[in-house]
Amino acid sequence: MFSWSNFNKEVKIGFSILGLYLIWAIGWLFYSLVLKGSFGRPYLPQTDIRRELFRPFQDGLVLGTDIYGRSLLEVISSGLIYSLGVAFTVSLSCLAIGVSVGYLTARKSGFIRSFLDTLTNLIFVFPSILIAIMIMSVLGQSFWGLVFALVVTGWPAYARIARGEALRVLGLSYVESAKAVGMGEMRLFLKVVIPAIMPVMLIHLVLGLGGVIISEAALGFLGLGGSEYSWGALLSTAKSVLLEAPHLVVSISFTMAGLIIGLNLCGDGLRDYFDPHSRKRKG
Amino acid sequence: MELLIRKIIYFIFTLFMATAAIFFVVRLSPGDPVERILGPDATDIEIESYRSQLGLDQSAFHQFIDYLTGLVTGNMGESLFSNEEVVSLMAQHMPPTIFLALTSVFLAMVIGSCVGVWAATHKSGWSDNIIRIVTLVSLAFPIFSLAPILVLIFAIRLQWFPVSEWESAAHTVLPIMTLVIPLSSIIARVARNKFLEECNAPWVTVLYAKGLNDFSVWLSITKVCLPTILNVVAIQLSVVLAGTMITETIFDIPGVGTLLFDSIQNRDYPVVQAAIIYSTAIYMLIYFIVDYINEVLDPRISTGGQ
Numbered sequence: 405m406f407s408w409s410n411f412n413k414e415v416k417i418g419f420s421i422l423g424l425y426l427i428w429a430i431g432w433l434f435y436s437l438v439l440k441g442s443f444g445r446p447y448l449p450q451t452d453i454r455r456e457l458f459r460p461f462q463d464g465l466v467l468g469t470d471i472y473g474r475s476l477l478e479v480i481s482s483g484l485i486y487s488l489g490v491a492f493t494v495s496l497s498c499l500a501i502g503v504s505v506g507y508l509t510a511r512k513s514g515f516i517r518s519f520l521d522t523l524t525n526l527i528f529v530f531p532s533i534l535i536a537i538m539i540m541s542v543l544g545q546s547f548w549g550l551v552f553a554l555v556v557t558g559w560p561a562y563a564r565i566a567r568g569e570a571l572r573v574l575g576l577s578y579v580e581s582a583k584a585v586g587m588g589e590m591r592l593f594l595k596v597v598i599p600a601i602m603p604v605m606l607i608h609l610v611l612g613l614g615g616v617i618i619s620e621a622a623l624g625f626l627g628l629g630g631s632e633y634s635w636g637a638l639l640s641t642a643k644s645v646l647l648e649a650p651h652l653v654v655s656i657s658f659t660m661a662g663l664i665i666g667l668n669l670c671g672d673g674l675r676d677y678f679d680p681h682s683r684k685r686k687g
Numbered sequence: 688m689e690l691l692i693r694k695i696i697y698f699i700f701t702l703f704m705a706t707a708a709i710f711f712v713v714r715l716s717p718g719d720p721v722e723r724i725l726g727p728d729a730t731d732i733e734i735e736s737y738r739s740q741l742g743l744d745q746s747a748f749h750q751f752i753d754y755l756t757g758l759v760t761g762n763m764g765e766s767l768f769s770n771e772e773v774v775s776l777m778a779q780h781m782p783p784t785i786f787l788a789l790t791s792v793f794l795a796m797v798i799g800s801c802v803g804v805w806a807a808t809h810k811s812g813w814s815d816n817i818i819r820i821v822t823l824v825s826l827a828f829p830i831f832s833l834a835p836i837l838v839l840i841f842a843i844r845l846q847w848f849p850v851s852e853w854e855s856a857a858h859t860v861l862p863i864m865t866l867v868i869p870l871s872s873i874i875a876r877v878a879r880n881k882f883l884e885e886c887n888a889p890w891v892t893v894l895y896a897k898g899l900n901d902f903s904v905w906l907s908i909t910k911v912c913l914p915t916i917l918n919v920v921a922i923q924l925s926v927v928l929a930g931t932m933i934t935e936t937i938f939d940i941p942g943v944g945t946l947l948f949d950s951i952q953n954r955d956y957p958v959v960q961a962a963i964i965y966s967t968a969i970y971m972l973i974y975f976i977v978d979y980i981n982e983v984l985d986p987r988i989s990t991g992g993q
Contacts, residue, residue, distance in 0.1 A: 525701075
């Protein structure tokens with residue numbers, strides 16, 4: 405059932421695009437950590453003011469240079485590592501919090517449930533960019549500040565889905581029997597509920613990765629990001645030299661777009677593949 | 688009626704919580720506005736007297752009470768920098784933002800529904816495939832990378848539209864385009880899927896059996912899809928708000944977004960607060976109105992849990 409040929413076209417194309425990006429990311433990590441620097445002291449793109457705003461392929465630099473005279477390819481690659489790092493850290497944290505809260509609201513009643521429900525709804529009706537802006541301006545600009553801001557705005561969506569899924573699973577007869585033989589609360593959650601709801605949650609995670617990358621870049625664009633290599637921050641400096649060096653905006657935008665297309669294709673395809681109601685499913 | 692009252696009470700409660708959260712979070716930010724206004728040469732005495740003049744030397748709780756009474760009476764204080772009333776600052780910056788948001792939501796709904804219905808009625812044809820690819824690609828370019836590319840194409844290369852001012856109708860074209868493209872793509876996708884789902888419903892067969900032509904049947908199906916489209920707009924509101932604010936900063940439009948980001952840079956507490964609270968209030972108001980309409984239209988989506 406899980407063999408490659410069974411997947412629909414969207415998943416195949418999506419996975420291929422993501423594969424290319426992963427190879428790029430790993431290649432750059434290898435190049436910067438092993439060849440150019442040493443472990444723990446990564447090689448960072450070097451500045452040379454005399455080389456600023458080179459055109460692509462000028463002087464052997466594939467994408468040219470940015471306004472500080474750094475090789476654009478190296479800068480974008482560092483941004484790729486940063487983006488992927490943020491996206492996975494944020495999504496996995498959201499998943500952990502969302503599943504726990506969702507399960508609690510499905511299983512418990514009374515004070516805990518109404519408290520968690522109110523909290524989830526509050527964050528839902530609050531415009532998420534304003535929450536993120538407020539948190540980033542309080543915590544200052546760092547990797548963990550950024551992750552925190554994005555997790556705070558991201559987990560309620562996971563909680564909502566996890567709750568629905570948990571309610572569905574808790575009604576199934578094998579879960580009933582697990583409860584009937586006296587399985588402990590924690591063991592029921594870890595051994596029965598988690599494996600049952602994980603596929604849906606993981607699809608949601610893949611669908612959400614693109615959104616996290618966009619939110620991270622948006623904050624970076626507004627000057628509230630966690631790193632100068634954030635694609636958003638790069639775009640905001642590239643935008644100021646749009647007349648002189650349009651290749652900056654174009655290269656950064658298209659790199660980001662490729663990654664997001666790959667993620668969206670993968671997410672949509674996987675959802676169709678696992679969703680029994682979808683008409684697009686082919687055996 | 689009971690539903691409406693419950694909604695209103697809940698709305699006021701959420702708004703109060705949001706106000707409190709915003710007030711305390713803004714106060715927690717590092718950086719001192721007084722030192723920023725007076726500059727590095729100011730003496731301690733000057734700083735202290737200015738601080739008490741602004742009311743910043745009182746306890747946070749006291750400031751909060753002052754602030755709440757100000758909110759209710761419409762007196763939001765003055766900007767720490769321009770000595771203008773915050774309320775009048777907001778009033779000046781509100782119209783471009785509201786104009787941008789409303790126009791783009793309206794256009795996106797019209798364009799998105801039409802494109803979605805077209806794709807659904809030409810399912811698996813070449814136009815459907817092209818629409819699918821275009822929507823997929825346009826969703827991969829967020830506002831802040833789409834805007835510079837549009838500027839590059841339409842303002843720099845083709846020189847069709849001017850940018851960086853906010854005077855004539857021609858200046859509004861690119862910002863609106865920036866906002867409409869992603870939103871209409873989302874709406875088109877949802878409209879297409881919902882339309883195809885409804886196509887198989889028994890009542891559609893009845894319409895055909897009654898002898899209606901294709902076009903009138905499509906029109907009825909589209910009507911059924913409208914609540915779903917409205918719901919998508921409600922879910923995307925947060926994105927629209929963020930998008931409008933970012934678009935304003937890119938195109939130098941004197942709206943609430945520009946005001947907010949300038950004030951964040953300056954640590955202009957009263958203006959930051961007012962901008963966030965007003966945007967949140969308007970956002971929540973629309974959210975609750977759409978939610979209420981949806982619940983009235985479709986009693987199945989009851990949030991009460993009965």
